[in-house]
Amino acid sequence: MRRKILLAAGAALAVVCLPAKSEQFPDRPIKIYQGFAAGGNADAIARVVGTEMAKTLGQPFVVEAQAGAGGTIAATTVARARPDGYTLLLATGGHAVAGALYSKLNYQTVDDFQMVSTLTFFPFLLVVRADSSYQSLADVLKAARADPSAISYGTAGIGSTHHLAGELLVKMSKASMLHVPYRGDAASLTALLSGDVPLVIAPPTAVMANIKAGKLRALAVSGAQRWSLMPEVPTIAEQGVPGYDVTSWAGLMAPAGTPHAVVNRLREAALKALQVPEVRARLADMGGEVRGSTPEEMTSMVSAELKKWVAIVNEANIPKQ
Structure with missing residues (x-):
């Protein structure tokens, strides 16, 4: 009986402690990986939004480029990272494209990530x-x-x-x-x-x-x-090409399994950043339409994008990489 009481007390303590850890998030710098060359579109978006999110969360955001393989190197890093909210991916439309174009990836395009929020949509x-x-x-x-x-x-x-x-x-x-x-x-x-x-x-x-x-x-x-x-x-x-429409996007993702409380903190900071006039103006200058989302909305969007590009790759007989 004593053992059962101690186990129950320990479980209760664990339940009490989990929210406390989420409430303390973040207590150290957060890293955003992006999969293209430094100074490019993804890099600029990550820095503009990350800088503003840092003001809300009280910790610096460090942007790191892991360029190559259509953004899949950076995506692999984040998919394999500890799901604690300190490692994020600035994903673009290329994330769904890679899921359709590459025959072998070290991650699942949707299931290995916890979506946080979309940030901006832009044309080419x-x-x-x-x-x-x-x-x-x-x-x-x-x-x-x-x-x-x-x-x-x-x-x-x-x-x-x-x-x-x-x-x-x-x-x-x-x-x-x-x-x-x-x-x-x-x-x-x-x-x-x-x-x-x-x-x-x-x-x-x-x-x-x-x-x-x-x-x-x-x-x-x-x-x-x-x-x-x-x-x-x-x-x-x-x-002369009726029906053509390609619009890309950028959004934040975390590794699958990141606690909901942490995801919510990140999302709230991202949405707050998107309301800052200077951030909106900078993203507009990049051609972007500012548009935040819920994690569920972003998951649906990425899933739909993946399905669309899989169909295009297959119909056009585009060689898999």
Whole structure:
């Protein structure tokens, strides 16, 4: 009987102590991993939002880039991390794309993560050099149809949303174009500016400075609607590819099994950050529509994205990586 009483008391004490630990979270720095090159879109979003979340939670947020393999290296790190809220993933649309494109991953795209909240949704821009002879996407597609080797397009890498956006364009337009992967947006833009590739698909934040400087010109936006900051640039759908719509996203994930109380603390801090005018303005400058969510809403969204890209990869016969 005494043993049973002691065990019951110990169990009760454990139950009492668990919330206390969650209430103390965080008591040390939090690390956000992102899977693309430092200075790129994912890196910028993580730093903007993480800096503001740190003010609410009272601990610094450290952003670390683990670039390569379409973001799967960073995702693997987080999936294998201790589920205590101190290791997060700044996931982008590439997270769902990788789940569709890679034949073997060290994690489950949805089940090995605890979603926290979406942060922002953004389109891609198709850009050429300012001195390019291509004045519209229609010009590019005409050249690609006439000569399958004429057009190559650069992206941030194999397995990125940029990559699948290009593959979907090829499929829907019936125009042959060669994909040239680089290690991040900065590298693909360097290749474009040096003339190594005639076209690049990239998020607005990666190309806006060069567009404003007169070095690059945007031919099209990938979303269903024109981008509010460049309303003069038509969508891909408007330029002979009806129904085309690719919009990427960014959000925070933790390892599966992270306590709900910790997830709620992180989500509350993220949503508070998204309400700060300076944060909203910065994300808007990156082409983003600020949109937070519940963990359940984010799980449904990522699951739907994964299903969509699996269908596209299969229908287009895109080789698995």
